[in-house]
Amino acid sequence: MPQTVPRSGCSPPSASQDERTVPASPADLHHLLRILGAASPPEPMLHSPPNPHAKPPPPYPEDNNSFLDRLYDFDSYPTPSPSSDEGSIPTVALQPPSPYNSLQYSNVYVKEEPNRLSVPEFASHYPLSPSGSCVSYSSHNHHSSPVSHHEEYIDIEELLKENQILQESVQQTYITPKLEVEEPRDHILLRSALEDTSFQKRLNLRPIPLELGSVKMEDSSGGASGTGDDALVAPDIDRVLSMAIEQSKRDVDNTCTVLGISPDPLQWSTSDVKAWVMFTLQHFNLPMHHKLEARLYAQLEIWKAARHEGWRPTPWPEHEQASPKPTPAVLPSADDMSDDEDSETAVASAVSAGGKAKSGSTHIHLWQFLKELLASPQLHGSAIRWLDRSNGIFKIEDSVRVARLWGKRKNRPAMNYDKLSRSIRQYYKKGIMKKTERSQRLVYQFCHPYSL
DNA sequence: CATCAGGAAGCTC
């Protein structure tokens, strides 16, 4: 839909591709939740300008089937029965967020056994009828699906070592200072779920205090380890998050397999989208009417648009190879470019190399083009750059060059900054862009959700 | 002087 602009709605996860390629990062959890439809319900978006004053979507559905409701629906969880070797040792079930497999929650049992955790293998069964059509979801039919209780033991010390190595590796390889700044607001949903011990009290279970990413387990014997001040530190909570994320990835893949569609929304046909829409509507017991379906479809279009701008959802291992994305390492630097035309060509070819080429098309909106330039700081950082990426604030450093690039893209050799800025000002009324609160020359701000 | 703001008309798809 070349002339269609997403006007509003739940936006794709933020951050340009060069900012975040961290597998299983905190932001990925949000991405996955959004992809799965659990993190944000569809908002009105077709033909209705975004309301900049509208409050952001809730982090989870606010209906009766909300993610957290299901997360805490322990009455319907298969409660592990005490076995002979467990005795009266309290066992607590931690539930990884897996919105798509609401029928079968496989549990993580944290036992008070020195240095050992019992972690059942995550099951991935899909609540679909034999014919392949979706069945109705409800929070009370969790028992209907078989749950694998295959367990394996993990050495806590080994886990901690692995986790430390993993964290160091990720930080050295991927994490940028910006990502670190955004870190605190990640994990909020899962962290709050894990830190809420009300369910433990309901089940007369011993609470497991969670402290800033680590799980402390109290010593039930009061023996060697003493009073709990020197409590044993269990695996970092990020380990649990990673497991949840991995499970979500499997859920997406399996769901798409069952639906017979690609896990990559960009490759979906109309019928694929329809299958996904029907599945999602039924999954959340959403009313089946035309407008809502259109909204879901529009939301999907926003995802696609985001991917064209460089954003990608959590990489699917088997699809990363099929559609490699351009990385900063393979892009020539601005210094390598003799002129703007070369750099423009380079951007287009780089994106083309990713298999999702839309760069180079004259059917592009100005705001998309600007974000395209902003997504290539190596090439265009001297012409346009982010001042505040999270708030969508950017500055045009070289108005002449930006206008020239825009003119080349649109085959408008007479383009200049005066005309370009006129187009930007047209965006004010449309709610796509605005001047920053403290108006500065050549500084503009994308409105939500265009800033994402 | 460059930029900003916005009206108005025209063009392209």
Add this chain to the structure above:
DNA sequence: GAGCTTCCTGATG
């Protein structure tokens, strides 16, 4: 009709 593009006048720093 949407999304610019072009031209314009006037204001601002």
